[in-house]
Amino acid sequence: MRSDYEFTNLLGTVYRRGNILFSSDGTQLISPVGNRVSVFDLINNKSFTFEYEHRKNIASLDINKQGTLLLSIDEDGRAILVNFKSRQVLHHFNFKDKCQSIKFSPDGKHFALGSGRFIQIWKTPDVNENRQFAPFIRQRVQAGHFQDVTSLTWSYDSRFIISSSKDLTARIWSLDSEDKDLASMTFAGHRDYVMGAFFSADQEKIYTVSKDGALFTWEYSSKEEEDDDDEPDLSKYSWRISEKNFFFQNHATVKCVTFHAKSNMLIVGFSNGEFRLYELPSFALLQQLSMGQNPVNTVSVNETGEWLAFGSSSLGQLLVYEWQSESYILKQQGHFDALNDLTYSPDGSRVVTSSEDGKIKIWDVVSGFCLATFEEHTSSVTAVQFAKRGQVLFSASLDGTVRAWDLIRYRNFRTFTSTDRIQFNCLAVDPSGEVVCAGSLDNFEIHVWSVQTGQLLDTLAGHEGPVSCLAFSQENGVLASASWDKTIRIWSIFARSQQVEPLEVYSDIVALTIRPDGKHVAASTIRGQISIFDIEEGKQIGNIDCRKDIISGRYLEDRFTSKSSERSKFFTSIHYSFDGMAIIAGGNNNSLCLYDVTNEVLLRRFIVSQNMTLNGTQEFLNSSKMTEAGALDLIDEDAENSDLEDRIDSSLPGSRRGGDMSTRRTRPEIRVTAVQFSPTANAFAAASTEGLLIYSLDNVVVFDPFDLDIDITPQNTIASLTNKEYLNSFVMSLRLNEVYLINKVYESIPVSEIPLICSNIPVVYLPRILQFVGDFSMDSPHIEFNLIWIKSLFSSHGSYINDNKHIFGSSMRSIQRFLSRIAKDAVVASVDNKYTYRFLSGTDGKLNDGSSDNETEFTSAYEAEGASNSDDDVAMDVAESEDEGWEGLDKKENKLSLSAEIDESDDDKDLI
Structure with missing residues (x-):
């Protein structure tokens, strides 16, 4: 069992607080998500999250003009310098004060930092310098503001810096001492905070924008008129207001502003969710739109001025808007409240999450984007689970309903309710998809419904306490239920008799999981034990003591270390791996533990988060921060000096989850509410307070040879390939198991030789070949080439693969995911x-009626999706959904055939 899982991505949240920015080429959007940084590739439709973490939430970040260095700073002024290309951390630095803004100069040689009321100018680390002892060299500190700096802007020649502040003024500073006389100026006249100050493209004008919606235009001029022949007297020149304009935004204040000099476009975001585009200096309103009722906290524009990015902290919303075509490039929003549950799709390409906010979101694992959101539930969604076959998702909620979702048409097609008004907290789906079961804490019964009819079939009684969790076996359809009565019951749903013998556990059960083959069941108790039972024998065969492995963490108000804490010393979610050899466990603590079931030992422990703004992430007690009144971190140092909107607390009294997730007013606790292995066995996901964490196996950097011989070398492999010994070179590359070498040989084999090679290749290499083809084809542009490989492998070894499904489960799911993408x-x-x-074929004279057999073949497949839908509707449905319902290859024509012929009169039945 491999345990070298590494953090790869963060889903479920796209923006928390701070500023967002575009990369230098304008194709990537960089967004702070708590104490991490996520990057969204807007061209290739992908995203990733940097592995490093800050100690607290990120307050400001910037990337240099060359796109190589990314500098992010947290709330306490601790900075991390990262190589953006290689994603490697270069240096940690502490500025020892809160930093409101950071900007790299256009030439990339310096960066300016707004720290409190001071402006610090630092030299950017250079490759040619010895950066061993002093990566950051501070050149000067500028003082002149009386309150905190709100923004910084460099001139386009990197000579001047203009800063805005909460003291109602803006100031211009010089980088060189020679220009000090030209830059000794204070821009006063605003009646509220100055939110931003910007240079025009020719640097002849300066624009300042205040919080109350005033725009001042400044020009460098003299009061007295001078003759053109005389040399100008610079002592008589100064920056003066040439024009005043106002936004008149109906009691809404300016929250963010930016200026694109090349197109003279000013973008302003307001506290009522509205944003406007103005053309300067004419102050002509170009567009006026709204992204909701929540404030627009940050705005950014790319290099060409075509795309605008907006971020809203209160809802975790991120938008990329193309203002010329008035269309959205990216529109993402994370869960507003805490995550409750997660589940992988059968092919492992998607993850579904449920939340306390009553929403269900579907996330694409490859791209990291949200594909769809279901909002039909009126209360917290407590559990979600996929059917083993078909594109059907089930969810249970505290609103008293269990719903079935069609993920081809993205709609709710069944709603299951009980005779009594109860709240469902757990869910299980039969592998055949015919039966769905749900349990509740309100009574001691398990409700069983028929998916086909939606009727309540039976209520399973026997537990003497609330039902806490349910789980179905994926092979034999056995249902296991756990309760607070300290028992596990095994039910055979389709048997005539429902009398079962309970399995006694010596504590309340909070989590349950069944091994995929249905022979063993594991239960987690509140005493920190994971007990493993043999279902057929009805006896306990193993026990894992987890208390010593759990890092529960201490809260800020605690006066003891985490080692002495008894809080949350158990796991609330566990899940078996695909082969049944390992269990991943998580709970209301800061630990994710991977256990070896056979030896009952801990393989690896993952730390969920290092964010110190969350309760439960600290381990040790700092006595210097503890006073008689409590921890110093809980005391508001700003008090009345802070803004009014920052002092208003909209969270419910005593609430542990509600409130603004960006400001962290309620100090959420670190917790893991659900964990699950991917069906492909190469990753697992954890639903935590910070979002949906994805951990994957890194198969690229691992040297894992297979049946290696002394004569098997990369040089000999290339030599065999040069001599056109394709089968020999292919087998040698598989024995070396180097991805780059397999890739080179794979693409060098002629198409005519593929069937012969596939028929003669030893079956021992089949799992590795299928896994490689499935992973490689997802990013490869050679679609037909990969399809020929897949068809030849299945034609030659289909019977062997069918007889050994347990060996090829992971690789078959990878290939299924590729075929589904290509079909779409x-x-x-x-x-x-x-x-x-139709036009091209009609003008060729071959068609009389404007149609052909091939065209009919294509359109008939689309019309099978829904005869009542128009072509545009079908295209829209397919484009917006990651439709996995298209399957297979046509063996005769070697073309994609779409097996979606669903009878409209009985479409719900065929889905299962």
Whole structure:
């Protein structure tokens, strides 16, 4: 069992607080998510999260003009310098004060930092310098403001800096001492905080914007008129207000502002969720739109001025807007409240999360983007689970309903309710998809419904306490239930008799999982034990003591260390791996533990978060910060000096989850509410306070040879390939198990040789080949080439693969995911180009009625999706959904055939 899982991505949240920015080429958006940094690739539709963490939430970040260095600073002024290209941390530094703004100069040689009321100018670390002892060299500190600096802007020649502040003024500073006389100026006249100050493209004008919605235009001029022949007297020149404009935003204040000099476009975000675009200096309103009722906290514009990015902290919303076409490039929003549960789709390509906010979100694992959101539930969604076959998702909620969702049409097609008004907290789905079960804390019964009819079939009685968790076996359809009555009961749903013998556990059970083959069941108790039972024998065969492995952490108000804490010393969610050899466990603590079931030992422990703004992440007690009144971190030092909107607390009294997630007023606790292995066995996901954490195996850097011989070397492999010994070179690359070498040999084999090689390749290499083809084809542009490989492998070894499904489970899911993606792309491309095809084929004189057999073959497949839908509707459905319902290859024509012929009169039945 491999345990080298590493953090790879953070889903479920896209923005928390701080500023967002575009990369130098304008194709990537960099967003702070708590104490981490996420990057969204807007061209390739992908995202990733940097592995490093800050000690607290990120307050400001910036990237240099060359796109190589990223500098992020947290709330306490601790900075991390990162190589943006290689994603490696270069240096840690502490500025020892809160930093409101940071900006790299256009030439990349310096960066300016707004720290409190001071402006610090530092030299950017250079490759040619010895950075061993002093990576950061501070050149000077500028003092002149009387309150905190709000923004910084460099001139385009990197000579001047203009700063704005809460003292109602803006100031201009010089980087060189020679220009000190030209830059000794204070821009006063605003009646509220100055939110931003900007240079025009020719640097002849300066624009300042205040919080109350005033825009001042400043020009460098003289009061007295001078002759053109005389040399100008610079002592008589100064920056003067040439024009005043006002936004008139109906009692809303300016929250953020930015200026794009090349297009003279000013973008302003307001506290009522509205944003406006103005053209300067004419102050002409270009557009006026709203992104909701919550404040727009940050705005950024890319290099060309085509895309605008907006972030809202209160809802965790992130938008990328193309203002010329008035369309959204990116529109993402995370869960507003805490996550409750998660589940992987059968092919492992998607993750579904449920939350306290009553929403269900579907996330694409590869891209990291949210594909769809379901909002039909009226209360907290406590559990979600996929059916083993078909594109059907089930969810249970505290609103007293269990709902079934069609993920082809993205709609709710069944709603299951009980005869009594009870709240469901756990859910289980039969592998055949015919039966769904749910349990509640309100009574001691398990409700069983028929998915086909939606009727309540039975209520399983026997537990003497509330039902805490349910789980179905994926092979034999056995249902296991756990309760607070300290028992586990095994039910055979389709048997005539429902009399079962309980399995006694010596404590209340809070989590349950069944091994995929249905032979063993594991239960987690509140005493910190994971007990393993044999279902057939009805006896306990193993026990794992987890208390010593759990890092519970201390809260800020605690006067003891985490080692002495008895809080949350148990796991609330556990899950078996695909092979049943390992269990991943998480709970209301800061630990994710991976256990070896056979030896009952801890393989690896993962720390969920190092964010010190969350309760439960600190281990040791700092006595210097503890007073008689409590911890110093809980005392508001700003008090009345802070803004009014920052002092208003909208959270409910005593609430542990509510409130503004960006400001962390209620100090949320670190917790893991759900964990699950991916069906492909190469990753696992954890739903935590910080979001949805994805941990994956890194198969690229691991040297794992198979049946290696002294003569098997990369040089000999390349030599065999050069001599056109394709089968020999392919087997040698598989024995070396180097991805780059397999890739080179794989793409060098001629198409005509593929069937012969597939028929003669030893079966011992089949799992590795199928896994490689499935992973490689997702990013490869050679679609037909990969399809020929897949068809040849299945034609030659289909019977062997069918007889050994347990060996090829992970690789088959990877190939299924690739085929589903290709089928969807084929549908979209064909529908978009249907009329072009008719025109070209009609002008060729081969068609009399404007149609052909091939065109009929394509369109009939689309119409099978829904005869009542128009072509545009079908294209929209396919484009917006990650539709996994298209399957297979046509063996005769070697083309994609779409097996989505669903009878409209009985479509719900065919889905299961």
